[in-house]
Amino acid sequence: MNFKHYNQRQITLLPYSFDDLISKKHPVRVVDQVVESINIQPLLKAYSKEGNPAYHPKMLLKVMLYAYMTNTYSSRKIELAIRENINFMWLTGMTIVDHNTINRFRSNKLKDSFKEIFKQVVLMLASEGLISLKQIYIDGTKIEAQAGRYTFVWGNSIKTNKAKMLTQLEELWNYTQSISNDDDPNPEPPEFKEISKEVIQKTVEQIDAKLSGNEKATSKAKAKLRYIKQNFEKNLQKYEEQEANLGERNSYSKTDPDATFMRMKEDHMQNGQLKPGYNAQISTENQIIVNYTLHQNPTDTKTLQPHLENFKETYGEEVFKELEDITADAGYGSEENYDYLEKQQLTAYVKYNTFDKEQDKNYQKEHKPFSKENLHYNQEEDYYVCPMGQKMHKTHESKKTTEAGYTQHLSHYQAKNCEGCPLRVQCFKGKGNRSIERNHNLERHKQKIRELLTSEKGLQKRKQRTADVEPVFAQLKHNHNFRRFSLKGIQKTELEFGLMALAHNLRKKIAA
Structure with a gap:
């Protein structure tokens, strides 16, 4: 052969x-x-x-x-x-x-130094004409941390445990008062408002003085006092350390304290459970990642401003000023973000939470003309007109602070007489005269956003967003199997995600 x-x-x-x-x-x-x-x-x-x-x-x-x-x-x-x-x-x-x-x-x-290296490569791609750095599309995704899925610490559990400690102290204090002799001196009772080391020490000292040598004291009460002496101060210190690590978060993982428990779309049990992870945010243009940040907060609304500030810090004021518009989904729509984008002179193609519903004809039929969004407003004289033509004058103004710490200014309006109105059942179901609450600044932003998104350019931007930024996450997660970090801690995981982003950009350079 x-x-x-x-x-x-x-x-x-x-x-x-x-x-x-x-x-x-x-x-x-x-x-x-x-x-x-x-x-x-x-x-x-x-x-x-x-x-x-x-x-x-x-x-x-x-x-x-x-x-x-x-x-x-x-x-x-x-x-x-x-x-x-x-x-x-x-x-x-x-x-x-x-x-x-x-x-x-x-x-x-x-x-x-990696962010500087990343910036140099992005500017190289811009010099080759692949991107312009004048328009970006923003989106985020949750990526699982390299941490135990069941080693969690919850902020609400800490508050509950501290409240239980305070209740147990107060109950034992009240018990000692009930069995004390009439001729015993009555010390000033502690204030059981908030648990602290001083409250524990003062209460234990007074309870110990009452129980020692008192024949009426039960063995159960003395055992309870011993347990408090041995554990309460130690537990309180542990809770305070955990709260310091939590900061403004509601949870973290014991095996990666920087990771927050977030609801993931992809999970090993296929039931949408909470897992420790990070919120990865990217800005893209032509499916090239021009900026990335990693956040411990699962809510996209709170990530927009720090993400754009990071863009400004990375590329400098001159490049940031040349940025013309940003496009993002409804997860980023809030009054605070709209104010920020307006201040930065950025055209925002960013949906608010009810924008998609408003485009539905059935929704429009159901909410016209009785919804407060569709009531006629006279801006010059500052009043609304109800469906029956009755004026609703302003009664007062109020302020509301959001979870993010942003102060909203609200105006309240009320009709004078709704009794006997034939449209009352359809108009509102409450007692008395109908009243509404309006945020004029937010309504101004919504009107501006509505006009932008329904324009010809806005329609094109909305279509382009789904074809620009969302496929990038599909590439990273599904095609390149990047669903879980290899490193721990937000600094190291952000660097790891940056390596993934730069590798993606090089693949796009090769394919161009």
Whole structure:
């Protein structure tokens, strides 16, 4: 039989070159070319001039980027690829780097300079005409943390436990007062309003003085006092430390205290349960990620301003001023955000929460003409007109603070006589005369947003948003299997997400 020559141990006159074995259009060459063309001076500041020579950061940066481009996220798997994969061998020049060095580079060396590296690559893509940095599409997704799914601390549980401690102290205090002798001096009772170390110490001291030597005291009461002495101060200190770690959050994971429990769409039990994670926000243009941030708050509304401020900090005032408009879904629509965008002179194609409903003809039929949104308003004389033509004059103004700490100014209006009105059953079901509450600033923003979104450009923006930013998350999560972080802590996870974002941008550069 005829076979082509095969000799595994054939000696060659000239050794093979890795450069000959890698095609000219291979993605690994793009990684090499990009890293060679950027300024890595900020990265060099993370290294010391003393001690043994370190592996070159340029080489390690190339390895990290190519690893994330090829869905290799584990430091041990990256080490294995350096030993076995010809593309990694070409990047390292056959230098063997262990997984500890790779992990230290990713976790420590890159953290202060990576955002600058990311910015340089984005500006490079802008210079190539792939993006303009004048319009962005914003969206967010929840990504699971590298933390135990059932090791949680809840803010409400802490409040409940502290309240129980206070109740137990008060009950034991009242019991000692009930069994005390009439000739015993009555100390000033503690104030059982808020639990504290001082309240515990003062109450225990007084209860101990009453129970010791008192024949009426039961063994159960004395055991309760012993338990309070042994545990209450220690437990209170633990709760205070947990509250300090919670900050404004309502939960965190014991195995990654920076992670907050959020409701995930994808979960291992397929029932939408809460899992520890981070809220990843991205801005895209032409499906290229131009900015990314990571947040501990699951609500998108509270992430818009810090995300845009991070954009300004990364690219500078000049680039931020050239930004013309942003497009986002209804999760970002709030009075506070609209005020901020208006102040920044940004055209906001950002839906409010009822915009999509308003486009439904059935919704319009059901809510006209009785809903307060559709009542006629006379701006000059500041009154509303009810469906029967009765004027509803302003009765007073009030303020309301949102969960985010933003103060809203509300105006209240009331009709003078609704008794006997034939439309009363359809108009409202409360007693007395109908009253309404209106936020004029928010209504002004809604009207402006409504006009923008229903314009020809607004329709195009709404369609483009679903085709621009949402497919990016689909690429990261489903095509590249990035559903869970490998590192812990918000600083390290943000860096890991940044590596993923930059790898995505390089893939888009190759495909362009």
